[in-house]
């Protein structure tokens with residue numbers, strides 16, 4: 001009698017990366033059930049053409065958490081998220097080459113907050129208040145140069161914050177730069193280049209090396225072939 005393999009859960013980010021991610025998932029031979037593409041469906045977990053593989057669809061930040069805690073064994077998320085959490089339980093063996101953008105510091109183009117700081121030159125700042133979804137990365141980035149960053153956590157639309165006097169600067173993702181421009185902001189410096197990674201739970205990799213390394217190799221081949 002053959003035993004069926006343990007369930008394998010893959011956590012995918014809903015939102016903007018999902019569209020770029022699905023061609024890779026499909027090229028790897030994983031096809032979710034029809035409800036996955038039904039915009040009216042409230043389902044969060046989906047069967048696939050592999051009887052033991054399920055896909056869960058969660059927020060990008062939560063992909064890292066589900067995989068770090070072993071609730072999912074594989075996942076896809078940006079290295080912006082990995083940098084913010086620094087989960088030691090996560091292994092990120094493969095850059096998928098999607099979701100490309102950068103994590104940057106931006107401020108008002110008109111320079112409303114000169115105060116005691118030197119506007120536009122981050123190396124001259126002594127203290128800054130920054131609105132961001134990435135308080136850990138932001139604090140570390142500024143602390144490395146002796147600047148104390150007071151971070152105000154926002155979950156979106158931080159481009160509004162400097163104009164309304166909530167903070168002097170923001171740290172956010174920038175791709176085309178059109179969101180900054182439309183809100184009267186300019187990019188001051190880049191903290192990190194961002195793209196999406198395949199992530200794996202380290203404990204699962206130890207317990208199921210053949211299976212998980214097999215999937216890492218499959219995704220590597222898909223990326224090298226440029227299937228996205």
Ligand SMILES: Nc1ncnc2c1ncn2[C@@H]1O[C@H](COP(=O)(O)OP(=O)(O)OP(=O)(O)O)[C@@H](O)[C@H]1O
Pocket residue numbers: 013014015016017059060061077078079080081099100101156173174175176194195196
């Ligand atoms: N403008 C962009 N261009 C390319 N990739 C981006 C861009 N903005 C975000 N990303 C990538 O997509 C991921 C998810 O983006 P974001 O945090 O904006 O969530 P979302 O798709 O709006 O969904 P939610 O806020 O509901 O989680 C980010 O962690 C980042 O890796």
Ligand SMILES: O=P(O)(O)OC[C@H]1O[C@H](OP(=O)(O)OP(=O)(O)O)[C@H](O)[C@@H]1O
Pocket residue numbers: 016155156157172173174175176177178179180
């Ligand atoms: O430089 P751009 O091409 O304008 O892209 C940057 C925007 O993209 C992301 O937001 P997203 O569109 O994911 O919306 P969000 O505010 O819900 O995170 C990011 O937070 C910026 O607001």
